[in-house]
Amino acid sequence: MKYMLLIMGFRDGEGMPQPPSSGAPSAEEFMAYQKEIEQAGVRVDSGLLDSFEDATQVQVNDAGERLVTNGPFAESREFLGGYQIIDVPDLDAALDWAARCPGAKYGRVEVRPLAEF
Amino acid sequence: MGPAGEPIEAVFREERGRLLALLAARFGDLDLAEEVTAEALLAAVETWPRSGVPREPLAWLATTARRKALDRIRRDATLATKLATLHADADPARRAEPVPQHEHIPDDRLQLMFACCHPALDLDTQTGLTLRYVAGLSTAEIAQAFLVPPATMAQRLTRGKRKIQHSRIPFRVPGPDELDGRLGLVLHVIYLIFTEGYAATDHHDLVRCDLVDEAIRLARILHRLMPGEPRVTGLLALMLLTDARRQARVDGHGIAISLEDQDRSLWDASMIDEGTGLATQALTDHPPNSWSVQAAIAALHDEAPSAQETDWHQVRLLYDELFALTPTPVVALNRAIAISWHEGPQAGLDHLEALAGEPGLARQHHWHAARGHTLARLGHHAAAAAAYRRASELAHTPAEIAYLSARAEKYATPR
Numbered sequence: 457m458k459y460m461l462l463i464m465g466f467r468d469g470e471g472m473p474q475p476p477s478s479g480a481p482s483a484e485e486f487m488a489y490q491k492e493i494e495q496a497g498v499r500v501d502s503g504l505l506d507s508f509e510d511a512t513q514v515q516v517n518d519a520g521e522r523l524v525t526n527g528p529f530a531e532s533r534e535f536l537g538g539y540q541i542i543d544v545p546d547l548d549a550a551l552d553w554a555a556r557c558p559g560a561k562y563g564r565v566e567v568r569p570l571a572e573f
Numbered sequence: 574m575g576p577a578g579e580p581i582e583a584v585f586r587e588e589r590g591r592l593l594a595l596l597a598a599r600f601g602d603l604d605l606a607e608e609v610t611a612e613a614l615l616a617a618v619e620t621w622p623r624s625g626v627p628r629e630p631l632a633w634l635a636t637t638a639r640r641k642a643l644d645r646i647r648r649d650a651t652l653a654t655k656l657a658t659l660h661a662d663a664d665p666a667r668r669a670e671p672v673p674q675h676e677h678i679p680d681d682r683l684q685l686m687f688a689c690c691h692p693a694l695d696l697d698t699q700t701g702l703t704l705r706y707v708a709g710l711s712t713a714e715i716a717q718a719f720l721v722p723p724a725t726m727a728q729r730l731t732r733g734k735r736k737i738q739h740s741r742i743p744f745r746v747p748g749p750d751e752l753d754g755r756l757g758l759v760l761h762v763i764y765l766i767f768t769e770g771y772a773a774t775d776h777h778d779l780v781r782c783d784l785v786d787e788a789i790r791l792a793r794i795l796h797r798l799m800p801g802e803p804r805v806t807g808l809l810a811l812m813l814l815t816d817a818r819r820q821a822r823v824d825g826h827g828i829a830i831s832l833e834d835q836d837r838s839l840w841d842a843s844m845i846d847e848g849t850g851l852a853t854q855a856l857t858d859h860p861p862n863s864w865s866v867q868a869a870i871a872a873l874h875d876e877a878p879s880a881q882e883t884d885w886h887q888v889r890l891l892y893d894e895l896f897a898l899t900p901t902p903v904v905a906l907n908r909a910i911a912i913s914w915h916e917g918p919q920a921g922l923d924h925l926e927a928l929a930g931e932p933g934l935a936r937q938h939h940w941h942a943a944r945g946h947t948l949a950r951l952g953h954h955a956a957a958a959a960a961y962r963r964a965s966e967l968a969h970t971p972a973e974i975a976y977l978s979a980r981a982e983k984y985a986t987p988r
Contacts (some may be wrong), residue, residue, distance in 0.1 A: 547740045
């Protein structure tokens with residue numbers, strides 16, 4: 457069963473949700489986690505996203521016109537920082553990997569099963 | 574229909590629960606488990622009157638249901654892919670397995686409980702799924718008990734089932750690292766079912782009263798499956814010792830009667846015996862937990878011939894212990910009440926007033942009622958009437974409102 461772990465960070469600012477720990481995960485923490493997940497043989501794919509400040513939004517309206525805007529969606533308090541796709545037997549195993557992810561300490565990790573067709 | 578005209582499911586209630594759990598654990602699909610369980614029970618009703626009841630009825634049912642599930646998987650390609658991990662099971666060679674003896678059939682209801690109370694599901698869904706699949710209530714019964722439209726409950730159950738299946742919530746007892754927290758969720762769900770039903774016993778709402786019995790039944794199953802787990806033993810004890818007072822809690826006019834004024838001869842002695850035994854068991858050789866300490870407190874009340882003769886010193890010490898385990902405003906409130914009995918109303922009132930700033934308590938009738946009670950004992954009748962009046966405005970059940978209004982009335986009248 458494949459699950460995507462969406463590693464979410466919180467943007468600083470008034471009234472924003474607070475992460476369990478302050479600060480940001482270090483590169484070493486993520487490297488160690490990456491190594492662990494690879495050695496366990498459960499990793500399908502993973503990626504780290506560049507700063508949300510470099511995001512660009514695209515929407516297409518009814519007339520087929522493209523609307524391109526700068527930046528992340530303004531109201532969104534969270535940003536996606538990276539992801540892991542893992543293949544494990546069940547949700548509990550996926551939750552274990554999510555809990556070990558450094559992102560869970562500084563933000564939150566959303567676990568989503570990949571839809572099966 | 575069964576022999577006495579009861580629905581099949583009522584006759585086979587215990588077996589049905591075990592079968593469903595067994596099949597759910599095996600196939601990881603509640604819908605499939607439910608369908609083949611029903612088919613196996615129907616097959617039993619059709620064949621047993623002719624062929625006689627098999628020597629191992631549960632084994633017969635389990636084998637029949639499993640065959641039906643495998644047939645269905647073989648016929649339905651989509652289902653087969655969905656349950657891909659189970660291909661090995663569909664191997665015809667394995668179908669010739671000898672019928673297991675009753676005592677070798679695992680009781681998978683524990684696994685089922687942990688799946689239904691998985692933290693990935695919200696509390697309402699956990700409660701609904703537990704009542705539907707572990708306790709075996711119908712969707713309509715659960716909806717009625719929780720005062721929601723049947724369609725709402727059906728939707729909640731469908732979503733929960735879907736989440737179990739789609740995100741593959743395992744039917745498994747969690748490992749030692751997780752067990753403590755996960756068992757806490759199961760106990761919380763059972764106790765929530767109990768308190769829902771218990772609140773209803775006040776207004777003779779028989780349908781909702783059933784929830785009390787269901788909660789006790791669920792705790793008994795859990796206790797049988799985890800006999801050495803002191804939290805489970807403590808919870809079962811607490812519920813028995815509380816429910817033992819059922820007959821004495823409301824008078825003939827539907828007005829609640831306080832613990833102090835209850836006719837203790839109406840309390841159920843055998844439930845008190847059983848509950849006290851379990852409470853002792855839960856506290857022997859185990860560190861105290863919040864359930865066993867609450868059970869011990871309930872036992873002290875149940876064993877006392879009157880409120881005055883209750884061992885309030887011991888009750889107070891147990892509330893100190895409970896507060897150390899779970900420092901909540903409600904525990905602090907109950908501790909203040911125990912102090913008012915042990916040290917006197919002024920000391921109790923001081924402790925109650927110290928809690929006035931607790932955001933949760935000021936909106937609860939319990940706190941105002943406790944204040945009214947201590948104020949009345951101190952002779953401050955006008956203040957007591959005002960406190961009881963406020964309590965009656967905040968109370969939920971008709972029995973409580975009637976009781977608190979009567980108190981307010983009594984102290985408002987100048988004597």
